[in-house]
Amino acid sequence: MMTHILQATAEAGANIALTKYWGNADPQQRIPANDSISITLDRTRTVTTVAFRPDLPEDEILVDGKRLVGPAGERVSRHLGLFRERAGIAWRARVVSENNFPAGAGIAASASGFAALTLACAAALKLDLSPRELSCLARRGSGSAARSIFGGFVLLHTASRDEDAFAEPLYAPDWWEIWDLIAVVSRAEKAVPSGEGHGLAPTSPLHTARVARVAELNRQLLDALARRDFAALGEAAEQDALMMHAVMMTSRPSLLYWLPETVALMHWVQARRREGIPAYFTIDAGPNVHILTLPPYHEMLREELQTLPEVQEVIPCRPGTGARIIAESEK
Amino acid sequence: MMTHILQATAEAGANIALTKYWGNADPQQRIPANDSISITLDRTRTVTTVAFRPDLPEDEILVDGKRLVGPAGERVSRHLGLFRERAGIAWRARVVSENNFPAGAGIAASASGFAALTLACAAALKLDLSPRELSCLARRGSGSAARSIFGGFVLLHTASRDEDAFAEPLYAPDWWEIWDLIAVVSRAEKAVPSGEGHGLAPTSPLHTARVARVAELNRQLLDALARRDFAALGEAAEQDALMMHAVMMTSRPSLLYWLPETVALMHWVQARRREGIPAYFTIDAGPNVHILTLPPYHEMLREELQTLPEVQEVIPCRPGTGARIIAESEK
Numbered sequence: 001m002m003t004h005i006l007q008a009t010a011e012a013g014a015n016i017a018l019t020k021y022w023g024n025a026d027p028q029q030r031i032p033a034n035d036s037i038s039i040t041l042d043r044t045r046t047v048t049t050v051a052f053r054p055d056l057p058e059d060e061i062l063v064d065g066k067r068l069v070g071p072a073g074e075r076v077s078r079h080l081g082l083f084r085e086r087a088g089i090a091w092r093a094r095v096v097s098e099n100n101f102p103a104g105a106g107i108a109a110s111a112s113g114f115a116a117l118t119l120a121c122a123a124a125l126k127l128d129l130s131p132r133e134l135s136c137l138a139r140r141g142s143g144s145a146a147r148s149i150f151g152g153f154v155l156l157h158t159a160s161r162d163e164d165a166f167a168e169p170l171y172a173p174d175w176w177e178i179w180d181l182i183a184v185v186s187r188a189e190k191a192v193p194s195g196e197g198h199g200l201a202p203t204s205p206l207h208t209a210r211v212a213r214v215a216e217l218n219r220q221l222l223d224a225l226a227r228r229d230f231a232a233l234g235e236a237a238e239q240d241a242l243m244m245h246a247v248m249m250t251s252r253p254s255l256l257y258w259l260p261e262t263v264a265l266m267h268w269v270q271a272r273r274r275e276g277i278p279a280y281f282t283i284d285a286g287p288n289v290h291i292l293t294l295p296p297y298h299e300m301l302r303e304e305l306q307t308l309p310e311v312q313e314v315i316p317c318r319p320g321t322g323a324r325i326i327a328e329s330e331k
Numbered sequence: 332m333m334t335h336i337l338q339a340t341a342e343a344g345a346n347i348a349l350t351k352y353w354g355n356a357d358p359q360q361r362i363p364a365n366d367s368i369s370i371t372l373d374r375t376r377t378v379t380t381v382a383f384r385p386d387l388p389e390d391e392i393l394v395d396g397k398r399l400v401g402p403a404g405e406r407v408s409r410h411l412g413l414f415r416e417r418a419g420i421a422w423r424a425r426v427v428s429e430n431n432f433p434a435g436a437g438i439a440a441s442a443s444g445f446a447a448l449t450l451a452c453a454a455a456l457k458l459d460l461s462p463r464e465l466s467c468l469a470r471r472g473s474g475s476a477a478r479s480i481f482g483g484f485v486l487l488h489t490a491s492r493d494e495d496a497f498a499e500p501l502y503a504p505d506w507w508e509i510w511d512l513i514a515v516v517s518r519a520e521k522a523v524p525s526g527e528g529h530g531l532a533p534t535s536p537l538h539t540a541r542v543a544r545v546a547e548l549n550r551q552l553l554d555a556l557a558r559r560d561f562a563a564l565g566e567a568a569e570q571d572a573l574m575m576h577a578v579m580m581t582s583r584p585s586l587l588y589w590l591p592e593t594v595a596l597m598h599w600v601q602a603r604r605r606e607g608i609p610a611y612f613t614i615d616a617g618p619n620v621h622i623l624t625l626p627p628y629h630e631m632l633r634e635e636l637q638t639l640p641e642v643q644e645v646i647p648c649r650p651g652t653g654a655r656i657i658a659e660s661e662k
Binding site for chain 1: 536537540543547569570573574580585590591593598601641
């Protein structure tokens with residue numbers, strides 16, 4: 001007897017947040033404390049195949065060839081459960097996910113990973129979901145994954161209800177050729193995964209002030225995007241990266257994601273700017289530095305970055321497309 | 332004809348703030364935005380001689396053998412003017428100030444310098460001033476100098492009026508043998524002097540939240556000092572150092588005083604703590620790291636610090652005495 005298999009493959013890109021998601025308004029539903037604006041990236045992509053089958057005793061999750069176990073595996077299983085519930089099916093699934101960026105390069109794969117998984121699950125189970133519904137579901141797996149459903153420049157809403165906390169596209173990828181040169185300074189795993197870190201945000205005496213300021217920065221960013229004002233965009237991004245890390249460092253326990261190399265690159269970016277080069281940094285929950293710049297400076301900056309002793313690798317990214325289905329099959 | 336000279340020599344120590352002075356409630360009067368608590372240090376001292384003479388065409392200020400000119404010289408002259416006004420005298424003065432810590436070691440000499448200058452001026456001009464009045468006058472020269480008038484553990488009050496913004500001693504130096512191991516990682520001059528930096532504090536979106544939190548930390552510190560609870564003291568000090576630098580980094584323009592070596596030492600201190608060693612860091616407006624610890628750990632930590640490639644020098648300090656007159660003469 002042929003085993004029935006519901007299978008689909010989807011692809012999604014990581015994104016770099018200009019205003020960050022850090023801390024939840026609702027931890028259960030993973031609703032962010034503040035709106036955030038990001039750029040979906042073209043180069044850092046995840047391809048995920050999910051196959052629901054009646055003959056699997058438990059979910060099997062492979063990421064870059066390695067079986068995911070423990071809390072990371074349970075998180076993916078919980079996400080699969082959201083789709084099983086909607087489809088009214090109990091079948092377990094086999095998930096195979098591949099990142100095209102070096103494994104453990106310190107680039108969060110959870111945004112692209114959960115966006116691709118969300119799309120693949122919906123397609124495999126033939127759920128008829130709108131982009132907003134997909135974005136909300138992706139958010140339940142990883143807050144920033146809600147943004148990676150869409151390409152280009154994206155806004156993720158905070159809200160009081162699950163169904164209102166969706167991302168939406170602001171501008172297509174070709175609206176503005178902003179480069180994100182990801183300077184990898186460490187490939188080490190984070191000591192505290194960002195999933196846990198979100199819970200610590202409210203313990204920082206600076207969290208509330210940051211959330212209030214981000215609302216202002218988002219207005220500044222919307223205006224900067226509309227007018228393609230790079231200095232306004234860069235200043236907002238740099239200030240929120242610094243605010244987020246301030247919240248992290250002053251939480252209890254203190255989260256110090258920066259390394260000496262991180263600070264060396266921050267000074268390097270500010271020095272380039274004093275030379276008149278449009279360059280701003282932003283930093284996610286880790287030590288690597290994203291250098292935002294414009295053509296034609298990206299090539300020169302990339303070459304210079306690659307000569308710095310602090311930099312192991314530079315991954316040059318531009319605005320990329322949103323998540324998409326690559327294949328679906330039922331047999 | 333003999334020239335009449337009014338002369339005195341005074342000595343004062345630098346201090347390390349557990350809660351910081353950063354930003355003013357009243358910039359004109361240099362009244363700090365928040366109360367701060369510090370330890371006056373025994374090892375980092377300034378000796379200052381001031382001689383008011385009728386035959387000087389202008390003030391002459393020598394610090395560590397070098398003539399002070401420009402804004403730094405004018406700041407000292409303005410301070411001398413406060414005393415001339417009180418004494419009803421117009422004579423210019425010659426000021427000779429020597430720091431016993433390496434010049435340009437990145438240790439702020441303004442606290443010990445203005446405390447010693449204040450005491451020397453008052454003695455030379457035979458002004459009958461109370462310790463509180465001396466503390467207020469020192470504050471006009473440099474906010475943290477108000478604390479260096481006193482020895483041991485000191486509290487500086489913010490206030491709405493000049494005469495209420497004085498420091499007062501909380502405990503004598505022998506109350507608690509806390510060590511401050513000053514790890515010097517750079518001897519470079521600051522790009523932005525802290526005098527200017529104070530004016531930027533209100534441009535940070537985190538400034539108000541920090542000032543509110545410092546009030547809580549001060550209550551925690553008073554309690555920790557009374558009970559000699561080092562973990563409570565260290566945690567409060569570390570959190571406010573991080574908050575102050577967060578305010579600096581997120582001000583406009585951004586002030587990034589940290590160097591790669593600063594962050595390396597922050598990680599080093601947190602790693603020692605995970606090993607069970609009582610060690611906390613604090614950082615003033617510069618890149619050097621102050622490591623707070625207790626006996627008997629100070630010797631081991633000092634030796635270990637001296638082997639680190641990031642550390643140029645370690646200056647081990649304990650609580651020290653307040654400012655005092657060394658000599659006075661009239662001829």
